[in-house]
Amino acid sequence: MFRKRLRFGFGLLLGLCVAGMLSIVLASWYLWQKLPAVDALAGYQAAEPLRIYSAEGELLAQYGPERREVWPLAQIPAHVRQALLAIEDARFYQHGAVDYVGIARATLSNLISRRQRQGGSTITMQVARNFYLSREKTWARKLAEILLAYKLESRFGKDRLLELYMNEIYLGERAYGFAAAAHVYFNKSLTDVTLAEAALLAGLPKAPSAYNPMINPQRAAVRQRYILQRMLALGHIDARACRHALEEPLILAARGGSVVREAAYAVEQARLWAVQRYGEDAYIQGLNLHLTVEMPKQRAADAALRGELIAMQDARGYQGPEGRVDLPNGAERIRAIRRTLAAHPDSGALRSAVVTASGPQTVDVVLASGKLVRLPRRQMLIGGKPLSAEQQQKMREGSILRVSESAESVWQLAQLPAMEGAVVSLDADSGAIIALAGGFDYRRNKYDHAVQAYRQPGSAFKPFLFSAALEKGYFPGTQVDERQRVLDRDETGASPWKPRNFNQNYEGFISARRAFARSKNMVAVNLMQAAGAQYVQQFSTHFGFESERNPASLPLARRRRCSWPPHSMYSPAAAGVAIPI
Numbered sequence: 001m002f003r004k005r006l007r008f009g010f011g012l013l014l015g016l017c018v019a020g021m022l023s024i025v026l027a028s029w030y031l032w033q034k035l036p037a038v039d040a041l042a043g044y045q046a047a048e049p050l051r052i053y054s055a056e057g058e059l060l061a062q063y064g065p066e067r068r069e070v071w072p073l074a075q076i077p078a079h080v081r082q083a084l085l086a087i088e089d090a091r092f093y094q095h096g097a098v099d100y101v102g103i104a105r106a107t108l109s110n111l112i113s114r115r116q117r118q119g120g121s122t123i124t125m126q127v128a129r130n131f132y133l134s135r136e137k138t139w140a141r142k143l144a145e146i147l148l149a150y151k152l153e154s155r156f157g158k159d160r161l162l163e164l165y166m167n168e169i170y171l172g173e174r175a176y177g178f179a180a181a182a183h184v185y186f187n188k189s190l191t192d193v194t195l196a197e198a199a200l201l202a203g204l205p206k207a208p209s210a211y212n213p214m215i216n217p218q219r220a221a222v223r224q225r226y227i228l229q230r231m232l233a234l235g236h237i238d239a240r241a242c243r244h245a246l247e248e249p250l251i252l253a254a255r256g257g258s259v260v261r262e263a264a265y266a267v268e269q270a271r272l273w274a275v276q277r278y279g280e281d282a283y284i285q286g287l288n289l290h291l292t293v294e295m296p297k298q299r300a301a302d303a304a305l306r307g308e309l310i311a312m313q314d315a316r317g318y319q320g321p322e323g324r325v326d327l328p329n330g331a332e333r334i335r336a337i338r339r340t341l342a343a344h345p346d347s348g349a350l351r352s353a354v355v356t357a358s359g360p361q362t363v364d365v366v367l368a369s370g371k372l373v374r375l376p377r378r379q380m381l382i383g384g385k386p387l388s389a390e391q392q393q394k395m396r397e398g399s400i401l402r403v404s405e406s407a408e409s410v411w412q413l414a415q416l417p418a419m420e421g422a423v424v425s426l427d428a429d430s431g432a433i434i435a436l437a438g439g440f441d442y443r444r445n446k447y448d449h450a451v452q453a454y455r456q457p458g459s460a461f462k463p464f465l466f467s468a469a470l471e472k473g474y475f476p477g478t479q480v481d482e483r484q485r486v487l488d489r490d491e492t493g494a495s496p497w498k499p500r501n502f503n504q505n506y507e508g509f510i511s512a513r514r515a516f517a518r519s520k521n522m523v524a525v526n527l528m529q530a531a532g533a534q535y536v537q538q539f540s541t542h543f544g545f546e547s548e549r550n551p552a553s554l555p556l557a558r559r560r561r562c563s564w565p566p567h568s569m570y571s572p573a574a575a576g577v578a579i580p581i
Helices: 002-034 039-043 078-088 100-113 123-132 139-155 158-168 178-186 195-202 217-233 239-247 261-283 295-314 331-342 389-393 458-471 512-517 521-531 533-543
Strands: 050-053 059-063 288-291 351-358 362-367 372-376 399-405 411-414 423-426 433-437 479-481 509-511
Touching (some): 059 261, 078 123, 078 158, 078 195, 123 139, 123 158, 139 158, 158 178, 178 195, 217 239, 261 288, 261 295, 261 433, 295 423, 295 433, 362 399, 372 411, 458 521, 458 533, 479 521, 509 512, 512 521, 521 533
Antiparallel strands (some): 351 362, 351 399, 399 411, 479 509
């Protein structure tokens, strides 16, 4: 009786095993038929952002839903590849599409710990999942991932699959691929990434948010150390290199610095040009725009404009704190400071801060970074002058201020200017813009005073007026009467007008050449009357002046509004994608 039951149980178990195996085979066959074609990966082109460069090749900005740079595997440094494989798939080049040893080890570890601590996915399986499958955790999806991994390895070599993975994997901060992550986290090319930095980047694929060094520096450092120790155990590095990497201080790039601040206005003009020409596809086609802007001169122009605006504002005295916030006590106090300063971002060297303690001798402020700065009240100067008693009283807890650090590392009170300005520097021979600053800070005020503002050019309009007269047949030697006179209503088309020279000096008949050199207003008016105000008006439109904003009347010779720059400046150079800004 017992033997019969044993045979029955054994037969039932065997039947169930056979049925299970057949089910797996049938499911595998069915899923295999449903697997997508993988041939498209041979010519895979990732969506790359719009990149804008300076004349020297400095990357000024990237625009697009993803930050991405596609690099061939051969150009990716060996220590970057080794760091990734050490943590993600150490036996990548030894096993097939599926690492059954790794799966068994991960399963055993998870059973012992009674939680999901390790995964058994290979690089190939992750490529299959990232390119073709969802992230739902089902047996069907896992089986499809395994089958698709075999299909990929039957079509592509290991190097191609690793290259796809390293260029496609998400690494946080909108960065896809290791080359983009090197710029985002360290502001450097992938070829310049150190061993310590490579280990930190290699720790991101598992959980980009959890190991993001900008958000969780402690967790990122722990994982980095583990990866370096794995590389040492696998023989990729020696003990000395490991020790040096562990001791190396990591210097992270400023978060959110997707646009170089000093060139933000020029970059925005280039971005607008690209969108006008290519539409929204400009953000995904991998376009590279090279500007004529030279960054040493651009930074000098930006510094000069900002310095002059600050000096002009400081000369008018201190305008007071930018605002105030009620600071709670305890842990919520720090969060309140961070929220407040997020709405008052730093502007270059002008750092935003919140007053946390105000005494009779000193004022303590906290920066957005969390740093505490103590300002002596007697050293609070604006424009070289001390603050008044009333202004000093406003420096109380919760006040939002600006501070700056001098070259001698001394912190001092500062303020943002309430006025704006612009600087444009042109190459006189080619007309190319080598520096353009449209305001104090683009993040604070996106209105571009260099491009969008209309203003009176004054005597700067005279070259266009004299050129129109030359086109009409007058010569540089033509003698023109510059004696002062009153123009009646018939001549002006409006009220009577008595134009005058700037210095009230009148010489009688002088040549047009001399009048132009000395910027004589009366000669300009007489030449416009001779050439015809309407002709001068239409002639000036060839240089970007808008006729509808400038009536064809004689006062045009002295007062003129212009729209700068002309639309033609956005056209690409005939040789390629360099544009004159």
